[in-house]
Amino acid sequence: MFQILLTHYPYYLSTVLIVIGVWGMLAKHNLMKKVIGMNIFQTAIILLFISSSVKFGATVPTVDTGLGSANAAFYVNPLPHVLMLTAIVVMVATNGVAFAILLLIYRRYRTLDEEEILRRMRE
Amino acid sequence: MKWLALSIMCLFGAFLFYVEVDMPEYGDPEAAANLHVSPYYIHESFQETGTPNIVTAILADYRAYDTLGETIVIFTAGLACLLLLGRSKRDDSKVQGPHR
Amino acid sequence: MIAKYKDLIVSLACRLMAPFVFLFGLYVTMFGHYGPGGGFQGGTIMASGVILMRLSLGRQATIKKFPLEFGPIVGAIGLLIYAGTGLVSLLAGGEYLDYAYLPIPSTSGTERQYLGILFVEVGVALGVFGVLLSIFDSLTKE
Numbered sequence: 001m002f003q004i005l006l007t008h009y010p011y012y013l014s015t016v017l018i019v020i021g022v023w024g025m026l027a028k029h030n031l032m033k034k035v036i037g038m039n040i041f042q043t044a045i046i047l048l049f050i051s052s053s054v055k056f057g058a059t060v061p062t063v064d065t066g067l068g069s070a071n072a073a074f075y076v077n078p079l080p081h082v083l084m085l086t087a088i089v090v091m092v093a094t095n096g097v098a099f100a101i102l103l104l105i106y107r108r109y110r111t112l113d114e115e116e117i118l119r120r121m122r123e
Numbered sequence: 124m125k126w127l128a129l130s131i132m133c134l135f136g137a138f139l140f141y142v143e144v145d146m147p148e149y150g151d152p153e154a155a156a157n158l159h160v161s162p163y164y165i166h167e168s169f170q171e172t173g174t175p176n177i178v179t180a181i182l183a184d185y186r187a188y189d190t191l192g193e194t195i196v197i198f199t200a201g202l203a204c205l206l207l208l209g210r211s212k213r214d215d216s217k218v219q220g221p222h223r
Numbered sequence: 224m225i226a227k228y229k230d231l232i233v234s235l236a237c238r239l240m241a242p243f244v245f246l247f248g249l250y251v252t253m254f255g256h257y258g259p260g261g262g263f264q265g266g267t268i269m270a271s272g273v274i275l276m277r278l279s280l281g282r283q284a285t286i287k288k289f290p291l292e293f294g295p296i297v298g299a300i301g302l303l304i305y306a307g308t309g310l311v312s313l314l315a316g317g318e319y320l321d322y323a324y325l326p327i328p329s330t331s332g333t334e335r336q337y338l339g340i341l342f343v344e345v346g347v348a349l350g351v352f353g354v355l356l357s358i359f360d361s362l363t364k365e
Contacts, residue, residue, distance in 0.1 A: 008146060011143045064175075079156075173334065179255045179261045187320045191306065
């Protein structure tokens with residue numbers, strides 16, 4: 001049990017961050033705090049993917065003239081890095097659209113609290 | 124509402140912990156994610172493209188079509204932001220009030 | 224409307240640093256072949272240099288250098304460069320985005336791939352720079 005925790009510790013820490021992020025999206029009433037919870041969730045997913053690409057004793061995935069490109073155990077797996085590069089920029093774009101929608105809601109209802117907005121919508 | 128959310132998240136977290144026991148060890152060179160396509164990229168990318176950086180070669184040469192889709196996604200997000208909020212005018216101090 | 228930042232030390236320090244941040248963004252884009260970097264990273268750093276200038280000097284002073292229509296136009300030009308490279312390969316006889324068929328004279332096989340990657344990365348950097356600048360300009364509109 002403790003042995004499994006020692007050899008798998010990055011995955012467990014990323015899972016704790018995922019749970020914190022999704023709980024923030026569900027349980028908080030302020031709309032800005034929900035957006036921050038979404039940010040924490042996306043960052044934890046990126047951390048989980050990058051930590052699954054590590055090999056002990058390997059270097060960055062740039063071909064070094066001294067090491068050559070014959071042995072694949074000298075370089076870290078490059079595929080999760082490629083996928084997460086575009087995920088980071090998509091994160092920024094999603095935040096931009098979320099803030100635009102929050103601005104419009106604030107200009108119309110003058111508050112950012114979820115229950116207060118629902119109450120003012122019914123009037 | 125908060126207690127319901129907390130209990131759902133605890134169940135979700137416990138389920139994820141139980142499933143992650145089967146993942147490969149941290150830092151294992153023989154893990155399944157490191158075996159099928161990625162040794163081909165590490166061996167062949169410098170001879171075929173002349174670029175030392177393997178990540179850039181994969182992103183812009185082997186998987187260039189996916190990068191085109193991602194750039195279209197980012198451009199669409201910027202376009203949606205522009206449509207929601209409107210472009211800024213050149214001189215904001217001359218905004219007229221409604222005419223009577 | 225963003226006004227000039229009132230503190231003297233912060234305003235002066237940002238005014239000194241912003242051109243170097245923009246230059247570093249260009250360096251990261253162009254040296255993506257040899258070290259960490261490339262289109263997405265360089266475009267974000269370039270956008271953060273211009274946003275630093277807008278935050279510290281105020282909007283009226285920076286409109287002369289980076290006008291308000293800059294964001295969407297540069298983003299669209301970047302995306303056109305990317306799609307246009309693929310279209311040129313298609314018209315020259317190969318598949319879409321196949322860099323071996325680019326009509327650049329006096330180059331060998333791997334040099335064409337190198338140049339194709341360079342064009343595509345410049346297109347991605349301009350696209351990301353334009354989109355981030357336009358999002359910032361819309362969010363701080365009035």
